[in-house]
Amino acid sequence: MNSVIRYELDQDVAVWTLDNPGKSTNTIDQAFLDDLDACIERLKSESGTKGAVITSAKALFLAGADLNDIERNNEAMLRLPPAEMFEKVFSLSKLLRKLETCGKPVVCAINGTAMGGGLEIALACHQRFVADMPGLVVGLPEVQIGMLPAGGGTQRLSRMLGIQAAMPLLLEGKALDPKAALSAKVIDAVVPVGDLLDAAKRWVREVGDCIKPWDKRDFRMPGGAGPMEPRVAGLLVATNAMVHEKTADNLPAPQAILSCLFEGPLLPMDLALRVECKYMTRLMIEGTTRNMIRTLFINKTRCEKLYRRPTAPPPTEFRKIGVLGSGLMGAGIAQVAARAGVEVVLVDVDAAAAERGKAGIAKRLGDAVAKGRLSAEKADAALAKITPTADYVTLRGAQLVVEAVFENRDVKAKVIAAADGVLSGDAVLASNTSTLPITGLAEYSKHPKNLIGLHFFSPVDRMPLVEVIRGKKTSDATLARALDFIKLLRKTPIVVNDSRGFFTSRFFGSYVNEGIAMVGEGVSPALIENVARMLGMPVGPLAVQDEVGLDLAVSVTKQTRADLGESWQPGASYPIVERLSVDFGRHGRKSGGGFYDYPAEGKKRLWSGLADIWSPMSVQPEPRDLRHRLLYIQLLEAVKCMQEGVIEDPADGDVGAVFGVGFPAYTGGPFSYIDHLGAERVVRECAVLAKRYGERFKAPRLLKQMASAKQRFYPVATDGAA
DSSP states (O other), X not given: OOSSEEEEEETTEEEEEEOOTTOSSOOBOHHHHHHHHHHXXXXXXXXXXXXXXXXXXXXXXXXXXXXXXXXXXXXXHHTSOHHHHHHHHHHHHHHHHHHHTSSSOEEEEEOSOEETHHHHHHHHSSEEEEEOOTTOOEEOOGGGGTOOXXXXXXXXXHHHHOHHHHHHHHHHOOOBOHHHHHHTTSSSEEEOGGGHHHHHHHHHHHTOOOSOGXXXXXXXXXXXXXXXXXXXXXXXXXXXXXXXXXXXXXXHHHHHHHHHHHHGGGSOHHHHHHHHHHHHHHHHHHSXXXXXXXXXXXXXXXXXXXXXXXXXXXXXXOOEEEEEOOSHHHHHHHHHXXXXXXXXXXXXSSHHHHHHHHHHHHHHHHHHHHTTSSOHHHHHHXXXXXXXXXXXXXXXXXXXXXXXXXXOHHHHHXXXXXXXXXXXXXXXXXXXXXXXXXXXXXXXXXXXXXXXXXXXXXXXXXXXXXXXXXXXXXXXXXXXXXXXXXXXXXXEEEEEEOOTTTTHHHXXXXXXXXXXXXXXXXXXXXXXXXXXXXXXXXXXXXXXHHHHOHHHHHHHXXXXXXXXXXXXXXXXXXXXXXXXXXXXXXXBGGGTBSSEEOOSSSOOEEOTTHHHHSOOOSSOOOHHHXXXXXXXXXXXXXXXXXXXXXXXXXXXXXXXXXXXXXXXXXXXXHHHHHHHHOHHHHHHHHXXXXXXXXXXXXXXXXXXXXXXXXXXXXXXXXXXXX
């Protein structure tokens, strides 16, 4: 008896209903594969059954492979000989080919989102009917987590649409709504929800073509354009070059997909499917896939499910919040809260400033409406929930208030005290600081247990991460309510303990500091920026500092020096930043110049005057050396944060690094990447760097202990819980 697929007969048509009783979502696991095989065999054996229809009893049709299973079984898979690993990977593709050639027509009646393996099953069917439902999407997003669609996705899609049309769907992994999927010819029909099953059964009875075009002798690629046709061959070469430029060969999945698109269409389907799985097996052996699955899916999901939330109190339903400061960050926080349906009081030094903040929100919402990302009704509803004011009394009744004023202790102390005077004794007071310790700011509040850090990232409406910082006196109840608020905003929270700079600012600051220090050594600024992008960082360290502002960096450093007194030690970048900002008045993009010049017209360019201040080395270092410096300095800072207790779980560090500051996704984050490289190797490499560039590259005690004991941050076998 099947356990996850119900097999029922409607006269001469079988209906296979995907319905895993043990899961909220249908996924492809071994039980699913066994049931699907049994369904195919039964269909073939029933002489009176014309064909079958596949549908789902879940809200989602099929989510694809169970990534938790992939993570859980990864170590066992890697211990297999390559040939055995290949056969494991090939199991789904082999089964879908059996479905495709079973001799009877099978229609996929898609009545919910079908992503990844879910769409691959549909592609193996002989027709694809999709319900006209809001929110339903189909797609092959595997590339986004370092995989390729190895259930025949690259081969069937290219044979259905042509290589050129299939390429963006495979390389970008975009989700298509029913109308877009029909236009792209990924599906065959969009049907009213109530007619879906009847339409599918009718096709089986009345049409019933069960031989795919590529299994017919006269098959030609759509448009007659196979991979050797000059136009398509040129496109493949050009796309490969663009992928190389964009990824610097750090992401093997796009290149593997391109190889499948070139090699597969030259071969018979059965052999092409084996080639596809060969490339998937290689991706699994190389390790990037595991890094990305763990962080981009499993760890991210854990964070969004609030795995760090204390069990008490019960979830908070937010009705009213306050935001102090209507600048870029404050207005952004107010905007996303209002979009989530919460009443927002936006407070600034005077009513005019608060009104300007709301006007900025109105403009951004208007831009979203103009681009079709938001309806005018929803934009108006969000704007109506924002009350700009200079009167703190208006905050009364707010369940949570976020201060987002200038990064200055005195300014923050003033607004914290003002808010404290009107808030109830259990209201959460959060600081959006990126550097100042929360425990110190709590001293300005009458209720230090209610104060917590909520470090949003700019632009707030687009950046997914919020770093939640727990001070020494922050209560469990405050942490729980803060996490409830982040969930309401549909953001991804990580939880860290208090420290100057917390985790993300410390971690990313090490990268910026190292890059700027190289300028002082005489390394070519262009080489620094290019190597950073080759590493996979989204922006070079010099460009980042210009965006943040050199004057702000000087101000923050002065505050840190005042706080720490004689124990303060300047970073290697500080003399360089101070000289540019103070002596030359170059404060970054906002002043028209920092490390770069920003002309009124044309693109930014590195300032030629840098060479006059810091003479370039006659022989520039090898890019590999600079890459190691920029990479390992960040890995070491992450380990220091773990050693000091700022990070308690590597999942928080990896998610924070990738989603907060753009650490390369192929690494899976610093802790995943140390596991990938091995602690012993990292300690070895850092010893070499320390001799060349100084004590900042000396491996922390924790990392040395892990190397000696051959330990990892993540256990060898995990339960994959999400």
